Amino acid sequence: MKAKPIKVIQAGNFAKYGKVIELTSNHQDGFDIIVTSESPGWRIAVYEVQRRTTGFMENHPTSKESFEPLYGTALLILAENSNPEDFEVFLLDKPVCLNEGIWHQIITLSEVAAVKITENLEVNSEFYYFENELNPMIYF
Structure with a gap:
């Protein structure tokens, strides 16, 4: 597998995967709705990442999913649904919300990293396994 650069998350380079959670020029009184979703419920989790390598990615065909860094230094690996081998790597230094069906994985560069995750109450998952870590x- 060839080397991939680590990208900084910006609205433009992240748009095909989802949304960056940040205030836009549309906000009024400091309140800006960034993502909405029809769903029968949702859940919030804290994911403590100790994995420094990975051999797989996952996606959720029917659920958006937010990733909000809490501590540590993590990388977010993403690919569009049609081709998980054509992935990009982002420094997870700001909160984001992935669209449904986006391949993703998180690895840490620090000893441990923690990420707050919000997603549908019921989540269907698919997995893709790489030939190499x-x-x-x-x-x-």
Whole structure:
């Protein structure tokens, strides 16, 4: 597998995967609805990440999913539904909400990282397994 750059999350380069959770110019009185979803309920979880490599990604065909960094340094690996091998890597330094069906995985660069996750109450998951582990590396 070839090297991939770590990208900084910005509204433009993230749009095909979902939304960056941040105030836009449309907000009034400091309140801005970023994402809405018809759903019979939702749940909030804290995910403590100790994985520094990964051999798989997952997606949820019927659920949006937010990732909000709490502590540590994590990478968010993402791919559109049609091709999980064509992934991008983002530094998870701001909250985001993924669209339904986006392949994703989180790995940590620090000893441990924690991420707050919000998703539908009932979540269907699909998994994709890579031929080789994905490992973060620094090149000079």
